[in-house]
Amino acid sequence: MxxxxxxxxxxxxxxxxxxxxxxxxxxxxxxxxxxxxxxxxxxxxxxxxxxxxxxxxxxxxxxxxxxxxxxxxxxxxxxxxxxxxxxxxxxxxxxxxxxxxxxxxxxxxxxxxxxxYPDWMWSHGMEMLGSDRWYKEASSLNREAPVYLRVNILKASLQKVLLALQEEGIEASVTPGPSETLRLHKRAALFKTKAFNLGWFEVQDFASQHIVPFSGVQPGQTVIDVCAGAGGKTLHFAAVMQNTGQIFAADPVEKKIMELKKRAKRAGAQNIQCILLNTESVTLEKLKAKADVVLMDVPCSGSGVFKRHPESKWTLTAEALTALKQIQNNILHTHCSLVRSGGTLVYSTCSIFPDENELQVQEFLKTHSEFILEAEQMLYPSGEGDGFYMARLKRQ
Known part of the structure; x- marks a missing residue:
C-alpha cells in the first residue's frame, strides 16, 4: 500500500x-x-x-x-x-x-x-461488572462503531429510505428491533443525501433507539424530556406519538435547544415545545404532575459510548464520575414530581456501570415509595450498538 x-x-x-x-x-x-x-x-x-x-x-x-x-x-x-x-x-x-x-x-x-484504560477505570469496571463481563465490554468498546439510522415514520418508510440511499450509492440493511432501523454497510456522507435533507431519517445508535419504545408512550399523551440535549429521543417521541399530544423538551444549553428546533423542523415534528433552562426563573414547576411520561436521559460517564467517543476514556476521572452520580441523583429527586399519578418515569444512561444505573434507581426507590419499578433493561456494547441502561418506573 x-x-x-x-x-x-x-x-x-x-x-x-x-x-x-x-x-x-x-x-x-x-x-x-x-x-x-x-x-x-x-x-x-x-x-x-x-x-x-x-x-x-x-x-x-x-x-x-x-x-x-x-x-x-x-x-x-x-x-x-x-x-x-x-x-x-x-x-x-x-x-x-x-x-x-x-x-x-x-x-x-x-x-x-x-x-x-486508566487504572482507576479498569478497577472500577472490575468491581462493578466482574472480570468476565468487564473484559468482554472493555474489549468491545475499542471496536469501530457502526452507523445506524432511525427512519422517521412521520415522513418515510424503511423501503423508501433504503431505495433513496441506494440511488446515491449508499448500501444499508434493516436491523430488527423496536424501531425502523437501518445499519450502513460502510460509512458515507449521509448529511449530503436527499433523504437526510428531506427529514426521512436521523442518525441514531441502535441501542439508543430502544428507549422511546421502552417507555410505552402512546399517541396523544404528554411527555417531558428533562435532559433533551439536541433532541434525538425527543424526535423519536414525536414520531411514535404520530405528531399528537405534547412534548416538552428541556435543556440548560441554548446551543442544543437551537439544534433541536432545527432538527424538529426538518423532521416535520410539530408537537414539541422547547424549554431553555438557563436561568433560575425558568423551571418545569408549572408542569408538576402533568406528564404521562417523563424521560430522564441523565448526564453520565458515557462509558457505553467509548466506541464513538474514545477520548472520553482519558478525560473522565474518578472525581468526575462521583460528581456525575450526584447530578443523576439530583435530577431524579427534583423532577420525579412531574409524573402524574399512574404515569411513567423512564431513567436512562449511556453508561455500563451499575452505580450510575440500577443502583441509582434502587437508592431513589428507597425514599420514593410512590414509584414502583416495572422493568429495566441493560444493552451492552458487546451486542448490537452502544451500551445503554433504561428503567421504567410507574407512579402509583
Missing part, C-alpha cells in the same frame, strides 16, 4: 489536538476534512481510522514507545502494526520492529494497558 506523506503527517497533529485540547475526535476530524476538502473518501477513512485507533489505544502506544506525547512515534508504530511498514520520512522516529513485537507480547499480559 502506498502511503501519502501529507495524510500520515496529519495523524499525529490531530491526535495531539484531540488529547491535549480535549476536543471530541469527531469534531476535530470534521474540521480537518473541511479544511482539506480535496481529500477523497479513502483518504478520509485512512486518517479517521488511524486517529481513532491511536486515541482508543493511547495507553498501549504510550507504554509501547515509552513516550506519552510523542504522537509521531505512536503513528509510526501504528503504521508498522497495521501495514507492516516502517516510515522513513523526517519527524517520524525510527523503531526496532523486533523490539516492538516483543513489547507487544509483554503488554498482552497487562490487559488494562493492552486494552488501554
Amino acid at each position: 502506498k502511503l501519502h506523506k501529507a495524510l500520515v503527517e496529519a495523524i499525529p497533529e490531530l491526535v495531539k489536538f484531540i488529547l491535549e485540547q480535549e476536543c471530541p475526535a469527531d469534531i476535530a476530524l470534521r474540521m480537518q476534512f473541511k479544511k482539506h476538502s480535496q481529500w477523497g473518501k479513502r483518504d478520509r477513512h485512512f486518517v479517521a481510522t488511524a486517529v481513532y485507533d491511536l486515541i482508543r489505544y493511547h495507553r498501549f502506544y504510550t507504554e509501547l514507545t515509552k513516550s506519552k506525547s510523542n504522537y509521531w512515534l505512536h503513528t509510526s508504530a501504528w503504521i508498522y502494526f497495521r501495514f507492516n511498514m516502517e516510515l522513513t520520512w523526517p519527524n517520524f522516529p525510527k523503531m526496532n520492529p523486533y523490539q516492538l513485537k516483543a513489547l507487544e507480547e509483554e503488554l498482552k499480559l497487562q490487559p488494562q494497558i493492552y486494552e488501554s
